[in-house]
Amino acid sequence: MSTANEQSRYRxxxxxxxxxxxxxxxxxxxxxxxxxxxxxxxxxxxxxHSPQKIFMMIRAGKREEVLRSDSMWMCTSCYNCIVxxxxxxxxxxxxxxxxxxxxxxxxxxxxxxxxxxxxxFWDNLVKTGRVNELKFSLAMYFRNGFGEGIKAxxxxxxxxxxxxxxxxxxxxxxxxGHSCKDKGGIQRMVAKAREIEDRKKGFGQ
Amino acid sequence: xxxxxxxxxxxxxxxxGDVLDIKALEKVATKEGxxxxxxxxPFLCNEEGVQLIRNDIAxxxxxHVCIAACSRRAKAEAFSFPEVALSRANLREGVLWVVAEGSxxxxxxxxxxxxxxxxxxxxxxxMKLPAGNVKETSSRKILVVGGGISGMTAALAAADTGYEVxxxxxxxxxxxxxxxxxxxxxxxxxxxxxxxxxxEDLAAKIGAHARIKVYLNSTLAETSGAxxxxxxxxxxxxxxxIEEMVGAIVQATGFTPYDITKLTALGGGQANxxxxxxxxxxxxxxxxxxxxxxxxxxxxxxxxxxxxxxxGSGGNxxxxxxxxxxxxxxxxxxxxxxxxxxxxxDIDTIVMYQDLRVPGMGEDFYRSAQKKGVVFTKxxxxxxxxxxxxxxxxxxxxxxxxxxxxxxxxxxxxxxxPNSGVNLDEWTAVVTLAEGGDxxxxxxxxxxxxTQSVLKLSYRQGPDMPQFKYxxxxxxxxxxxxxxxxxxxYAAGPVRRPMDMFQAQEDATGAALKAIQAVENAxxxxxxxxxAWDLSFPTARLEGCTQCKRCTxxxxxxxxxxxxxxxxxxxxxxxxxxxxxxxxCPVRVISFxxxxxxxxxxxxxxxxxxxxxxxxxxxxxxxxxxxxxxALDMAGLQRQTYSAFVRAIPVxxxxxxxxxxITDALNSGYDGVMLMGCKxxxxxxxxxxxxxxxxxxRMSKIDDTLKQLGLEPxxxxxxxxxxxxxxxxxxxxxxxxxxxxxxxxxxxxxFG
Numbered sequence: 001m002s003t004a005n006e007q008s009r010y011r012x013x014x015x016x017x018x019x020x021x022x023x024x025x026x027x028x029x030x031x032x033x034x035x036x037x038x039x040x041x042x043x044x045x046x047x048x049h050s051p052q053k054i055f056m057m058i059r060a061g062k063r064e065e066v067l068r069s070d071s072m073w074m075c076t077s078c079y080n081c082i083v084x085x086x087x088x089x090x091x092x093x094x095x096x097x098x099x100x101x102x103x104x105x106x107x108x109x110x111x112x113x114x115x116x117x118x119x120x121f122w123d124n125l126v127k128t129g130r131v132n133e134l135k136f137s138l139a140m141y142f143r144n145g146f147g148e149g150i151k152a153x154x155x156x157x158x159x160x161x162x163x164x165x166x167x168x169x170x171x172x173x174x175x176x177g178h179s180c181k182d183k184g185g186i187q188r189m190v191a192k193a194r195e196i197e198d199r200k201k202g203f204g205q
Numbered sequence: 206x207x208x209x210x211x212x213x214x215x216x217x218x219x220x221x222g223d224v225l226d227i228k229a230l231e232k233v234a235t236k237e238g239x240x241x242x243x244x245x246x247p248f249l250c251n252e253e254g255v256q257l258i259r260n261d262i263a264x265x266x267x268x269h270v271c272i273a274a275c276s277r278r279a280k281a282e283a284f285s286f287p288e289v290a291l292s293r294a295n296l297r298e299g300v301l302w303v304v305a306e307g308s309x310x311x312x313x314x315x316x317x318x319x320x321x322x323x324x325x326x327x328x329x330x331x332m333k334l335p336a337g338n339v340k341e342t343s344s345r346k347i348l349v350v351g352g353g354i355s356g357m358t359a360a361l362a363a364a365d366t367g368y369e370v371x372x373x374x375x376x377x378x379x380x381x382x383x384x385x386x387x388x389x390x391x392x393x394x395x396x397x398x399x400x401x402x403x404x405e406d407l408a409a410k411i412g413a414h415a416r417i418k419v420y421l422n423s424t425l426a427e428t429s430g431a432x433x434x435x436x437x438x439x440x441x442x443x444x445x446x447i448e449e450m451v452g453a454i455v456q457a458t459g460f461t462p463y464d465i466t467k468l469t470a471l472g473g474g475q476a477n478x479x480x481x482x483x484x485x486x487x488x489x490x491x492x493x494x495x496x497x498x499x500x501x502x503x504x505x506x507x508x509x510x511x512x513x514x515x516x517g518s519g520g521n522x523x524x525x526x527x528x529x530x531x532x533x534x535x536x537x538x539x540x541x542x543x544x545x546x547x548x549x550x551d552i553d554t555i556v557m558y559q560d561l562r563v564p565g566m567g568e569d570f571y572r573s574a575q576k577k578g579v580v581f582t583k584x585x586x587x588x589x590x591x592x593x594x595x596x597x598x599x600x601x602x603x604x605x606x607x608x609x610x611x612x613x614x615x616x617x618x619x620x621x622x623p624n625s626g627v628n629l630d631e632w633t634a635v636v637t638l639a640e641g642g643d644x645x646x647x648x649x650x651x652x653x654x655x656t657q658s659v660l661k662l663s664y665r666q667g668p669d670m671p672q673f674k675y676x677x678x679x680x681x682x683x684x685x686x687x688x689x690x691x692x693x694x695y696a697a698g699p700v701r702r703p704m705d706m707f708q709a710q711e712d713a714t715g716a717a718l719k720a721i722q723a724v725e726n727a728x729x730x731x732x733x734x735x736x737a738w739d740l741s742f743p744t745a746r747l748e749g750c751t752q753c754k755r756c757t758x759x760x761x762x763x764x765x766x767x768x769x770x771x772x773x774x775x776x777x778x779x780x781x782x783x784x785x786x787x788x789x790c791p792v793r794v795i796s797f798x799x800x801x802x803x804x805x806x807x808x809x810x811x812x813x814x815x816x817x818x819x820x821x822x823x824x825x826x827x828x829x830x831x832x833x834x835x836a837l838d839m840a841g842l843q844r845q846t847y848s849a850f851v852r853a854i855p856v857x858x859x860x861x862x863x864x865x866x867i868t869d870a871l872n873s874g875y876d877g878v879m880l881m882g883c884k885x886x887x888x889x890x891x892x893x894x895x896x897x898x899x900x901x902x903r904m905s906k907i908d909d910t911l912k913q914l915g916l917e918p919x920x921x922x923x924x925x926x927x928x929x930x931x932x933x934x935x936x937x938x939x940x941x942x943x944x945x946x947x948x949x950x951x952x953x954x955x956f957g
Contacts, residue, residue, distance in 0.1 A: 009610050011506065011553045012580050030575050033583055033603055056603040059580050
């Protein structure tokens with residue numbers, strides 16, 4: 001008896017899903033597996049799967065492994081791979097697209113630092129339409145609990161004091177902080193964009 | 206013969222007159238060279254200088270001219286006097302430019318120049334003006350064997366150029382393998398979609414062409430003769446026998462797909478495991494609709510296995526199959542995957558490759574297939590089982606993991622096996638037994654000739670062309686494309702090397718041009734490639750022949766048959782004028798009018814060998830005129846200096862070196878002999894295929910002779926020299942001279 005896995009191997013089901021839902025995902029089929037991206041990535045040794053492998057895994061139908069991989073979260077957007085890809089694949093963008101898709105499906109690794117920080121950044125930004133740097137920094141420090149937060153804050157004390165002296169950091173921002181002119185408008189705009197995206201990609205609200 | 210008049214002309218231009226004593230050279234030519242006219246000129250290759258020679262030929266009835274100036278490879282157009290025999294003494298590249306500057310070298314430099322003048326005078330005296338062997342009737346018709354894409358293209362190319370063509374096709378219609386194909390891989394921009402094969406158009410053009418005569422259902426029954434006069438017997442299915450006379454032959458007999466049933470590990474022979482030809486048949490049967498398997502089921506998923514039984518251990522299917530890459534199969538699988546995708550984009554099409562090779566503009570085609578959704582995956586296929594559901598066990602080489610894949614249909618991309626006829630090595634073994642009286646071998650010989658042979662040549666060397674690697678009828682694909690080792694017979698298409706339709710058509714055009722060249726040269730009585738201007742041809746003094754058969758066996762081109770009395774029978778038109786027969790002949794009865802044992806032998810003897818007390822060694826260099834001699838010239842051009850103790854004689858091929866030259870040289874006191882020829886072996890660069898190999902073989906046998914003379918084996922030094930070896934050749938000479946000096950001069954001096 002053949003398993004479901006065998007039937008779907010290399011059949012392109014997941015490839016089709018990626019093409020439909022991932023930003024620039026329609027490029028994945030054009031990869032020719034030369035490995036230039038894998039060789040060009042400055043973080044190459046630190047990824048579990050190189051872009052080359054990620055693309056092959058997508059074509060091999062390894063949905064879970066791809067979406068649960070932390071590889072695309074490791075991309076620093078240096079664009080080396082895009083510059084060098086002989087097939088002109090927008091690899092950096094595909095990595096971001098895959099990360100976003102995995103996040104929306106809730107499959108992305110929970111404690112992946114890039115993902116956590118991206119979430120904090122986003123929440124911080126949409127609240128007021130502006131990034132509150134003080135709150136963002138504090139949220140980062142305390143993301144692993146109170147004790148860790150105090151430790152991180154103390155470590156960064158010198159930097160904070162320097163920024164304050166140079167008037168690059170206003171301690172009063174802790175009290176709500178300033179926002180853009182039409183905060184409600186920004187929030188409505190973001191909500192609408194999400195609604196459109198969800199409708200397109202079939203995510204439930 | 207009494208009318209022979211010899212003249213020598215010495216040029217003092219290019220600085221020759223500044224460093225050499227021209228008066229002394231003139232004296233050598235007059236006194237020792239016994240030239241009737243000796244003149245010098247400060248600029249011999251200019252109009253005035255050439256006119257000087259022309260006037261003497263016209264007014265003084267000069268028949269033999271010796272020019273002492275630059276290398277024979279330089280100023281060949283200025284010094285072209287087809288009405289006289291001509292020799293050249295190489296004073297510029299051979300002396301002036303290679304002997305170190307300075308007055309301390311004046312003496313040896315002058316000796317070297319004088320020797321070259323002596324040698325050129327001696328050579329020209331032994332030369333005759335070649336007359337050519339123009340036959341009264343020489344056919345310019347071209348025979349094309351095989352009516353596939355290659356054959357049809359070759360026939361049309363030749364016919365459109367104005368030549369009569371006879372096309373022989375084994376089956377009942379033209380088209381060959383291409384007729385089995387639904388479409389072909391694209392051959393023009395944008396290289397994105399498969400294109401019509403064009404077989405019908407080609408066949409229609411052939412049918413309508415006034416200069417092409419087609420014989421269908423026909424095979425060759427016999428091919429005898431030589432370029433310009435091949436007598437062909439064509440056997441028709443009806444039993445009729447037609448005779449034709451043709452000038453040259455293009456063999457375009459194509460290929461057979463590798464037998465899929467031999468690929469047991471890849472499910473060959475099992476249900477729903479087919480080869481690419483099998484898929485073309487299914488695609489034809491589908492007639493634009495869904496492609497169905499043999500059992501009638503619509504194919505929803507298909508896997509293409511590349512390199513099936515190809516590329517040895519680098520491919521799939523294990524050892525013992527084809528060792529080479531057939532070159533077309535990747536693009537063919539891409540095309541076939543498109544058959545499915547174009548009909549229904551939802552069909553899963555997977556191409557499992559190890560190295561996707563799409564030559565030419567194939568990369569665009571590959572990309573087009575990717576756009577259509579064909580999945581490409583780098584896999585080693587370990588096993589395939591056919592049946593209702595085909596299963597493939599593969600190792601994904603990117604992900605490094607084993608996987609099992611299922612499909613409705615598996616297509617194995619098998620390789621091309623050339624239809625090149627009888628393997629001459631097997632043939633020779635069988636013939637040797639048969640001639641010894643073995644009745645089984647005699648039957649086998651007849652069977653091979655009747656069933657395996659394509660050309661059915663009546664040559665002594667066997668009924669088909671000699672094969673190169675892997676059974677392909679090639680000779681040297683880089684240096685001499687389309688050339689084979691049978692003069693006037695050219696291979697085109699996959700019988701020459703594995704290739705696709707586009708390459709086959711290009712190949713066919715090239716082969717047609719070669720065939721045209723061959724019939725024209727034959728009509729002029731000239732040699733074919735590479736000595737295409739050469740009017741000389743070998744003749745044998747049969748009364749001295751011992752019937753040893755070496756010439757017939759060693760001729761790389763099968764030019765020599767045997768007559769009824771078992772003497773060698775030369776077919777001049779088949780001859781490439783390399784002189785390998787002349788080098789082979791132990792009794793030295795074979796010679797050309799302008800190149801013989803005597804022309805070279807007299808040069809060797811003309812050199813003034815100083816006695817041992819002068820401590821000036823003399824080293825003879827016999828250099829292949831195709832690569833080694835140009836390398837020597839270029840060494841001069843680059844002012845690489847080498848010893849003035851060497852005397853270089855160009856030979857047509859190292860294969861033409863007769864061992865008598867070596868023993869004569871050593872007997873007359875030369876201290877060493879250097880032989881410079883082309884690379885031998887599988888990746889040979891010999892312009893006559895086997896010449897340098899023969900020379901090496903013969904030199905390996907010369908040790909005994911040297912021992913008899915009481916000489917060291919190092920006195921004969923054989924080197925492979927490529928045309929680019931200009932710096933190396935100077936080094937080789939200097940090293941060898943140093944070696945000779947260390948060894949001591951020859952004890953043979955003064956006895957010669």
